[in-house]
Amino acid sequence: MSDIMHPISMNGLLNWIMTEYKQEGTIFGIRKFYQADSAKSIPLFGEKMENPCGPAAGPHTQLAQNIIASYLTGSRFFEVKTVQELDGEDVPVAKPCITAADEAYNVEWSTELRVPQALDEYVKGWFALNILSRELGLGDKDGFIFNMSVGYDLAGIQSAKIDRYITEMQDVAVTAVWQECREAAMSYLDQFQHVDQAFIDSISPKVCRSITLSTLHGCPPDEIERIATYLLKDKGLNTFIKCNPTLLGYDYARKTLDDLGFDYMVFDAHHFEEDLQFSEAIPMIERLQTLAENQDLSFGVKITNTFPVEIAEDELPGDEMYMSGRSLFPLSISVAQQLSREFDGKLQISYSGGADIFNSQDIFEAGIWPITMATTLLKPGGYQRIQQVANVLTDCEYPTEVRVDLAKLDQVVEKAKTHPRYRKSIKLAANPKLTEQVPLINCFTAPCQGGCPISQDIPAYLRLVGEGKYFEALQVIVDKNPLPFITGTICAHPCMTKCSRQFYEGSIHIRQAKLEAAEHAYDEYLASLTKPTVKTDAPKTAVVGGGPAGISAGFLLAREGMPVTVFEKADTIGGVCSQIVPEFRISMESVQRDVELAKFMGAEFKTGQAAPSLTELRAQGYEKVIYAIGAWKHGVLRLESGTSLNSLEFLKANRENPEVNPYGEEIVVIGGGNTAMDCARAASRLPNIKKVSVVYRRDKRNMPADEEELYLTLEDGVEFCELLAPIKLEDRQLICEKMRLGERDASGRRKPEGTGDYTSITADTVIAAVGEKVDSEFYQELGIKTNQWGYVEAETTTLATNLKDVYVIGDAYRGPATIVEAIADATTVANQICEVHNQHYVANNINPDPVAVRAKRGVLAVPNCSVNQASNCLECSTVCEACVDVCPNRANMMVMVKGAPQIIHIDRMCNECGNCATFCPYNSAPYKDKFTVFNTVADFEDSTNSGFVILDNPKNLRVRLLGAVKDVDLRQAVDLPADIVALIETILADYTFALSV
Structure with a gap:
C-alpha cells in the first residue's frame, strides 16, 4: 500500500545526517539548531532535561527522523508515539488522517508501525540524539528524556508483544537494534569530529524510565487504576495517566466551546457519561500517588487526550475524529486547573492540548511541565516552531520542585476564555487555496499574488515597506495598480485570504502596507513622474x-x-x-x-x-x-406590506450630508453584505439614533460581508438579528420569519429554511441592502x-x-x-x-537573500514584537516550502537543481496523512502531485505518482510522468523533458542519501 512507511536503517540515517549536513548545513531540512544552556536542567524521573518541552506522542515521534528533527529544534522531552496490541496495517486508520488548517482534527490512534518496528525507531532516535548532542555540541547526552506511551487496556498491555516492548524500552542493551546502532556508529568514526568509541560505549541503553497510559474514551476507572498499578508495581515505571477533557462535564465543555465560537463542533454527552468522572478521578489519583511514593517512583497526570467530535462536514473520512489545537486549550487548561485545586498544586502535570509559543511560558510559570506539542508543529514552520518555545522556556527560572501556582494558573485559564487567540472567527474562513494544480517543478509561488486579480508584486513591495523604502514600494505598487489610495483603504484584499502567514498568527496586513507606502511617498512619487507624450497617431x-x-x-x-x-x-x-x-x-x-x-x-x-x-x-x-x-440599478426587497429605502439612495444622501436624520430613531438594515454593513455603520452615526439593527436570513458566520466589516459594525454597536427573513412592515413593526440553516448550497454556506415561527422588530425606517443590479x-x-x-x-x-x-x-x-x-x-x-508595460518589478518578488527568508520560517510574532507587519512576510515566491515544513516524517524535501530550489517527495517516508495537502498553496496534495523518489519497484507500482525508481543500476530507471511509464537509460538520450532529466540527475548525483535503506 502506498501509505505504508518503510523505516530507514541506522546506517541509512547516519549516512543521511552526515551527508546532508556536510553538503547543505541542514539535517532532515532543519536549518537552525537549538543549543542548550549547559548551566540549566530540570530533574524528572531521576533523569534531567535541558528544557521542558518537546513533541507530544503522535505524528512527530513516530519515526526516528521525526525524533531527530524535534531534538535539533530544541525538544528535550519526547513522548514517543503510543503502541498497542493492535498494530501496523491492522490499525484501522483512514487516510487522510489529519487536517490542521485552524484547530486540528485527526482519526489516527497509535503508531502505524508494528510494535517491534516502533521500538526500533525509538531506539535509533535515542542513539542518534546521543551522537548529535556531542557531534554538534547541542547539549548533554543525558539532557533529554524519552517517555513511552501505551494503550489501551490491561490485557493488551500485559500481552507478550507489549510486555516485551515495555521491558526492552527500559533496557535495550540485548536487542538487535541496539547492536545495529552501535555498529553503524562505529563505522562512521572517521567522519565524526567529536564522537569517539569511548563516547559510543558510554551511551546508555536505558531508553525509558517513565510511561504514559493512554486509554480509550470509555475506559472504566477501575481498569485505569489496575493498569497504572501494574505499571508502577510490576514494571517499576514512573507513570502518568492521561486525563480527558470529559472530566469537565458535557455542560462545561459545550458552553466553553460555544462561547468561543466553536459552536459548530458536534458532540453529545455519551463520552462524558462513559468516561472517567471527576468524582472518581480524585480518589483514584490519591491512591496512585500513595502507591508511587511507596515504590519510590513519580506519579502524575498527562493532560490531555484529544477531544472526540463527530465528522459532520466531511473533514476526514469516518464518523468520529479527535479535536486538538487552540480550541482544545481552554478545555485542557481547565482540567489542569480543577485537578490542581483538588491537590493544592501538588500534582505533577505533564501538559499537552493546544500548547504553543503563545501560552507555553504562562503554562510553565504556573508550575506545569513538561509541555508537549503537536498541532502547532503541523503548521507551516513545522519543527522549527519548537525552537522558539525552547528559547523562551530556557530563559525562564527553572523549578526545583513540583508545585503548581494556583493563582497563576487561574490567570492562564481566564486568558484562555477571553483572549481573541482562542476565539473562532465569526466568519467562515475563505478558501486559502489557489485554483491551479501544483506543477511538478518550479512550484514556489506567493499565493497572495495568485489571489490578487491583478497579480500585484506583493512580496516585492512588502519587503520595501518593511525596510522603510516607501518611494520604491509605491513604484512597485503603481506599476500594476493605478489606485493605491482606494485599494489601500477599501480593497476587499483577496490577497490576504491566501496569505501563508495566516497559518502563523494571522495574515499580513497587505492592504495597510500599500496605504502606508502611498501616504508616505505620494508627493515624492508624483514629483518623480514624467508626463507621457501623447501618441497623436494612436486611436x-x-x-x-x-x-x-x-x-x-x-x-x-x-x-x-x-x-x-x-x-x-x-x-x-x-x-x-x-x-x-x-x-x-x-x-x-x-x-x-x-x-x-x-x-x-x-x-x-x-x-x-x-x-x-x-x-x-x-x-x-x-x-x-x-x-x-457600475451596478447602480437598485435591488428590490419584496415585502407583503410597507416600503423600504434602497441602500444606495441612503448612502448617497448620507455621504452628502451625514448630519441629517430624516429616518427616525430605530433603523433596520436588511442584508448581510458589505453594503449592508456600510448602511448600518452610517446609520449608527446619525443624530438621535437609539438602535440600528441588521436583519439577515443566515447567521454571521454565513454572511457574505468581509470579516473585518462585521467586526467594525459590531464595534459600532449595531445589533445583529440573525436567522430572520423580513415579511412585512406594519405600524413600525418589521415582521420576520425565523429561519434555520439547512444543507450547504453551492457557495458552501448553509441554506436558510423557514420555520413557520415569526417575530417582530421595531423599525422607523427599513433600508434594503439586498444587492444591486446592472x-x-x-x-x-x-x-x-x-x-x-x-x-x-x-x-x-x-x-x-x-x-x-x-x-x-x-x-x-x-x-x-x-x-x-x-x-x-x-x-x-x-x-x-495597446501594450501595457506593467511587468517591471516581477523579478523583485524573489529575494536575493534566501537565507534571510528561510530564517523567518517557524518564527511566530509574539505580543510586543518589534518587527512590523510587512517584515513578517514569508516571501513565498522565494521560499515556499510549506509541504516540507509540515510533513512530520520529512517526506517532502527541497533539492537544488541548477541553482533553483525544487521539491521532491520521498515515498517510503510518507504515510499519506494529508497534512501537506492542507497547506500547499495550490489546489493540490504534494504527497500525490510532486515528483516522487521510490525505493523499490513494488512501491513504484503501488503508486500513481510521477517519479522514478532505480532498476538494476543507478543509470537504469523506471519513470512515470503524468501517467505514462517508461524505462530509461541515462547513459543514452532519453525521451523526457529536460527539466525532469535535470531533476533526476541531480538527485542521483547530490542527494543519494535520500535513497538510503
Missing part, C-alpha cells in the same frame, strides 16, 4: 464611467501615451468611492489623489453630464469605447448582447462585446465586483488597445 478611446474601473482604464491607457477621455455624469470622479462609500471609510481626499495620478498621466475627465451616445462618440473620433458603468436595458439599447442574468456578454480574454471595438469592464461584465477586479478588467482591455 482615441472613450471610457464611459468614472468609477474605479474607469479611472484605472484612463490611467493605464494614458501612461502608454494613448489619448483617452473618461466621461462621468456626476460632478466628481470616483463612482461609489466618492458618492456611496461613507466618508469614515474613505475620504474624498484619498479618492482624488488617485484621480490626480490618472490626470497627470494625461487622462482627460469630463464630468457633470451623461456621456455622449455610442454614435456620437464615434462621430467625435473615438475609435475605441470602454463601458465602465442596468441591462442600457446595454441592450446600444445593441450589446446581455445574458440571462442581465450582464454583458463579452469575450473572457479580451472583454470585447459583440460590437466592434466596444468593451465592457467591471460590474456590467462580472456583476457587482470588487475594486481590484475592476482594475484587472481595465488592464485586460487596455492591453487590447
